[in-house]
Amino acid sequence: MFEYHLIAVDPETGARAGEFVTPHGVIPTPVFMPVGTQATVKSMSPDELRTIDAKIILSNTYHLFLRPGPDLIAKAGGLHGFMNWDRPILTDSGGFQVFSLAKINKIMDDGVEFRSHLDGTKYMMTPELATEVQEKLGSDIAMCFDQCVELPCTRQQAEDAVERTLRWAARCKAAHTRDDQAQFGIVQGGLFDDLRASCADALAEMDFPGYAIGGLSVGESHAEMYRCMEALMPHMPAEKPRYLMGVGHPANLIEGIARGIDMFDCVLPTRIGRNGTALTSKGRIIVRDAKYAHDFTPIDPECGCLACRKHTKAYIRHLLKAGEMYGLRLVTIHNLYYLTHLMEDIRKAIAADRFPEFREEFYEKLGGNRC
């Protein structure tokens, strides 16, 4: 269980094709994980997630801890039973949300005291509780409870967060009891390369079955993010899956993979989908735009998703303008299909030893726009 098999590596960039074995199936990597914050990927059914070929989804400990509560979900047979999804699930630890969502929070050595964004109730989240909650949720992959600092931050702030993240990672590991759940460590360190490196080295010492990079894609430039990843990568164990948290721009996915990343998650495809923006191989399309009012072609003629097989831009635009749910369902389906199939195409390109060519073609179609 929880073996990572490397299948192919691009000799030029280090991009990897692999697979990660979990109790609910094998995850081919690189993989994009749709975000199902509240035990549902917004607007999507589990059947639709299977249809767009989602290999794994992500759900949120912070949200599910507050509502409906981990005990209820445990009674339902864990998240898999509760939402009737039989493929792998990764849960984040709530570390990011207690800082970003729960505006009133107080960091202590033991954990984080915060007030619920729903009703103001005061809670204390600790590494042990985050681990226990995720065990009740029964995800295939659980994340360590970490401290994510906002960027920009001082060196001292980043150093403190790394130290706390490492202490908490050790406590998460000690609290973890389920053999059928993999626990990943999270690398912090802001944009300080040496802090990132020492954090990764220390986590590698603890021997987790996988490692994530947290605290990126939080406002820094793409150039800074890429530089930070490049400096960090030699410290991320090659025999374990590497997960870049919160990244979903197509170009960022390609560049992450080119730097050795295997797993990604982001609300981007679902969030911009609900606003009527579609991701395509030629760039973004604002389907609400008036120029599509009489456009009776699909969002992307080359796409095989439900929206592109069955409906026109004119119809989807009408639904979006009229505030009809089916419109945002369709763009959400399209965006997730686009990203899961982009990952599949990249995986094939790596296996066929043509990732650099694929990357060039990707940017050519986009018209050279790297972001």
Place this chain on the structure above:
Amino acid sequence: MFEYHLIAVDPETGARAGEFVTPHGVIPTPVFMPVGTQATVKSMSPDELRTIDAKIILSNTYHLFLRPGPDLIAKAGGLHGFMNWDRPILTDSGGFQVFSLAKINKIMDDGVEFRSHLDGTKYMMTPELATEVQEKLGSDIAMCFDQCVELPCTRQQAEDAVERTLRWAARCKAAHTRDDQAQFGIVQGGLFDDLRASCADALAEMDFPGYAIGGLSVGESHAEMYRCMEALMPHMPAEKPRYLMGVGHPANLIEGIARGIDMFDCVLPTRIGRNGTALTSKGRIIVRDAKYAHDFTPIDPECGCLACRKHTKAYIRHLLKAGEMYGLRLVTIHNLYYLTHLMEDIRKAIAADRFPEFREEFYEKLGGNRC
């Protein structure tokens, strides 16, 4: 085309099983038509409508006239092409909406001047325009443009509305050119039995392929509605389909069928579904209710819909409480499935000569609550 075949009649009540032939297929009757006001049944895909076995859907001339406009829909191949639905469609004429939605309206002999509820633009809807718009929409069944009076109303108001409705029906018939579209007349007359009767007689003279009862289920008691229908029914041609507009309460459907009605439409199942209220054979269930928080059984264990086959009340309640779209999608699917299959069961009962028994059993399960 547009033949109505009577298959069975319950000798005790007059309840009918039949079928109505249209260019997009045969509609078995009695039938409930889900409402797709803006060229979409709220939250549902056309595939899902097929899965719940919707035989025909309804769409709204008033809304589609304003947005996206009949010419755009005509260019898309009519409503069927625009929304990618290949089963029959009925369009109402906009008669009801220009009075109920467009608050500022002025009735003239030629038609109704009204301001759009979307942006205040002034329009003039006439019998000829309502007919032309519906021909552009390409529905299988179009409705005559009628005047629906609010209840309670004076005899003079009802009389004026009947006269105008009859004059407009003649103009609609004269303006109608499409052989592949059936045009139904609408009976008005408030709660005045003699006005209803004379309106129906006059429409029967004009020889429409079907007849609707408008202006009921607008605030009167169920007893008044039933009495009005009973008095009217001898004047509704038996060799044509009879459509009771805007009725969707399960008990009202049974009672309408018991009085000889073949077709119904209503926003009720989709509207209450979005609020988390489910229709079942044992009555309504408020799925949001706290008592279902730990209920890991389906909404209705006997139901074969997606929601009942795949999900528990506890999960659906969580989705509804969390404001997640998939929750209201599931209750909508369940409610429409319940009504389409209730119609199917009633049809079988009529054909098997056991409609009165079915009706009794229906109320027994409900616990005797006729409404």
